[in-house]
Amino acid sequence: MTIILGLDPSLSCTGWGVIRAEGSRISHIANGEVKTDAKAPIAERLHHLHDAIRAVIGSHAPDRAAAEEIFVNKNPQSTLKLAQARGAVLAACAAGGLAVNEHAARLVKKSVVGTGGADKAQVQAMLKVLLPGAAVAGADAADALAVAIADAHLSYSPLSR
Template sequence: MSTTTVLGVDPGSRVTGLGIVASKGSQLQHCYSESIRTGDGSLGERLAVIYSAVSDAITRYRPDSIAIEQVFVSKNPRSALVLGHARGSAVLAAVHHQLPMAEYSALEIKRAVVGTGSASKTQVQHMVRVLLNLQRKPPLDASDGLACAICHIHTASGLDRITGVRQVISS
């Protein structure tokens, strides 16, 4: 049974959560997590920090794929636009490193990790700690990155099982 490693990204213009989770069968293992603080520079400088952090994590840990949380529509169009730029920096890093990429909504991530799409950030944080058998709760943004990776592992695992069933039936 092979190990699959996924980099999860929770993009933010001020804080971006990164988390890498390895999966072997049904076992999940925490490899890395961090909350990337972009500082108070210009938008371009903050986007460069995100791009560099995602690229560095890819180079250092060599994940098999990347999962990125989708941008939600905000009441404030400017905030949504800036968040989209932050997400774009992470997408660019994935493309630059030729990593397969998947996108998940916050609702999908919460359902995959907690079991309900209405879960709070602290409920997600708690379940990430439990699922990865961590001694301490990771910071909220880092736990969101880890949750995104866990969501992708669970979703991809389910799709593999469905594909396997289809292959057996069609054989």
């Protein structure tokens, strides 16, 4: 039995989702979004993300974390904000003793929906099937749950049961 924390970091709203994986079976534990005040200084926003993710780790004691690989966006300013947020969030994972698996976005979609080109609506529809009954906090929490599910699928091998 493994508890996996999926993360979708961004400066304005970082999604997180915790699932339980037992062999090929997964179930929902919790999910949420950490929002930061756009009017606050960036250092404070980053600290808030770091602190909040440390608290999530403290509450749910995951065994490992997973996040999508980062890439350079068309908008350089968005990329800089995203990468700084990711830095604060990944530091919080290591502070909580977690290794972080990184998965390409296409691989996450392929793993959850079956096709690497799936859109957000398809991912969210599959979450309802894969994690029945889970109340998902929002689009960023959904993305975080998706990366946690992908991490469970990608790590699962019948031999490792």
